[in-house]
Amino acid sequence: MFIGIIGTPCSGKHTVAGWLVKEHNFKALSLCESKHDDFHPLIFTSAENLLLYVTENWDDNFVTCDIDSEEILASYRRRPFFLLIAVDGPVMLRYERYRNRKCKLEKPLQSLEQFIESNDYSVFQYSSKSPSHSPSLSSSLYNMTSTSDLTIVNTFHELSCFYSHLAALEITNNERLRPMWDSYFMYMADLAAKRSNCMKRRVGCILVRNHRVVATGYNGTPIGLKNCNEGGCPKCNLGSNCGDKSDSCLCLHAEENALLEAGRARVGEESILYCNT
Structure with a gap:
């Protein structure tokens, strides 16, 4: 199984990936140096090389959070063992997670308005600073999310509760790939x-x-x-x-x-x- 995870900022997509790595022995794959050192992902120079590796080892389990375009998603979609998961959550809760993360790293914080502006650009490719710009939804997170096989809404304040929710979803059930x-x-x-x-x-x-x-x-x-x-x-x-x-x-x-x-x-x-x- 090859799982791709997309999601809004601070929704918990890397948390889901980490849970798959730790609980189900998935191997993390990345197109860049990962900020999540506990994943120890395999790094690839292109989506084509990543997909080739997964295809050659299709009977193993892999997960990636590096899907930033519909072109990459379309290439992954051609494989019968690929599953797309979208993760989302309330804006205020995601902003709270963002603040907690930045405070721990002692880095400058965005205001709530700046966070929402960044979120809108990430999801819709829309910026209030350029209202005349027509966003291309064909390559937006919104459009990719609408095609997901599973959408996870992360409204949890405690990781243990979120992990219990993930376990109940039976994400790794092969029937998600090929129905009985x-x-x-x-x-x-x-x-x-x-x-x-x-x-x-x-x-x-x-x-x-x-x-x-x-x-x-x-x-x-x-x-x-x-x-x-x-x-x-x-x-x-x-x-x-x-x-x-x-x-x-x-x-x-x-x-x-x-x-x-x-x-x-x-x-x-x-x-x-x-x-x-």
């Missing part, structure tokens, strides 16, 4: 539901036999009738309660549509129906 069959088909059922035109609720269904999709279905009016969301079903469009005037409802269930699509011969024995109701 049941999870996979339920994801497909959720996707099928997005095609629903029923005004009451969205439901998707996947009919599976021997791990092969036989048919998909979603609820809505039958073929040849006006879609429910276009007024095709009077009951659904009147907002009637479930069970009321059910004999006047024209919408078919997602399961019905999937079975109709498949037909008796294709369904056969030992078929499984996945539905997101």
Whole structure:
């Protein structure tokens, strides 16, 4: 597993990396000299070299916090063993961590306003000092965070509580990289539901036999009738309660549509129906 961690300033991304190193024997990788000496990371001169090393040793576990562009992220994303984690937290709590860190190092402090300004530039590439500048969200932390596989919100004041939270998330579970069959088909059922035109609720269904999709279905009016969301079903469009005037409802269930699509011969024995109701 190769985990990349991104996050807002003082959100705790290096804390997560350190926890993976200490608790799960991950090896830290970096594109520059690390300030976290306890990591003892391997240093690489480029993201390409780092990725080559990870690929050649793909059955080991690695973690890096050095992802500062979408280009680097896209190259890592091509590998099936890569997982992206985004870490965030309340601004005031992150500023408190920043102050405590700087005070321990006896270094000059930014004001809260300066910290927020730095945060806005880091996340959105926006600066109030250059309001006419149009930020490029395509390469911003905000855009990369929106594609993360897991988002961790660090609202903890004590490290022990944060570590307990990380353990509960089961970050290293391989199903995060490749879902098991049941999870996979339920994801497909959720996707099928997005095609629903029923005004009451969205439901998707996947009919599976021997791990092969036989048919998909979603609820809505039958073929040849006006879609429910276009007024095709009077009951659904009147907002009637479930069970009321059910004999006047024209919408078919997602399961019905999937079975109709498949037909008796294709369904056969030992078929499984996945539905997101």
